[in-house]
Amino acid sequence: MSVVIIGDSIVRHLKVTCSGSKSAVGCFPGARVLDISKWFPVALGKHGNVGTVVIHTGVNDISSHQSEAFKEHLRSLLDTVKKRTKARVINLGPLPTYWRGSEMFSRLYMLHCWLQG
Known part of the structure; x- marks a missing residue:
């Protein structure tokens, strides 16, 4: 059994250590x-x-x-993932970062709140 992490450039240098299982990171910058x-x-x-x-x-x-x-795109992605694998799916979503400005922070925070629901 393994853990697969798929994401944009934020996961690029992520190192994952899982006791007794393999792990892999799929980084797609700008995705x-x-x-x-698609990927x-x-x-x-x-x-x-x-x-x-x-x-x-x-x-x-x-x-x-x-x-x-x-x-809508995110719902479609999560539906596709759930149909193609029996694996547990964890969606991190867009994490708010204040250094990108207050408008971006506000938009990301609102989406993060929506995802929690």
């Missing part, structure tokens, strides 16, 4: 939710028995100012 949807089957196909899939995406989508489209 948006739809990009992760997910390839990243998952490289690994055998996947127990957990961690997805980090959304920060690159927020600049388009289309929150409702983002939400």
Whole structure:
């Protein structure tokens, strides 16, 4: 059983240590939710028995100012992941970062709150 982490450039240097299992990180710099949807089957196909899939995406989508489209794309991605694997799915979502400005922080925070629901 293994852990696969898929995401944009934020996961680039992530090192994962899982006791008794393998782990892998699939980094797709600049990726948006739809990009992760396309690359997910390839990243998952490289690994055998996947127990957990961690997805980090959304920060690159927020600049388009289309929150409702983002939400629909994310729902579609999560549905696709759930249909293609029996693994536990963890969606990290776009984490708010204040250093990118108050408007970006506000948009990311609102999306993060939506994801929690």
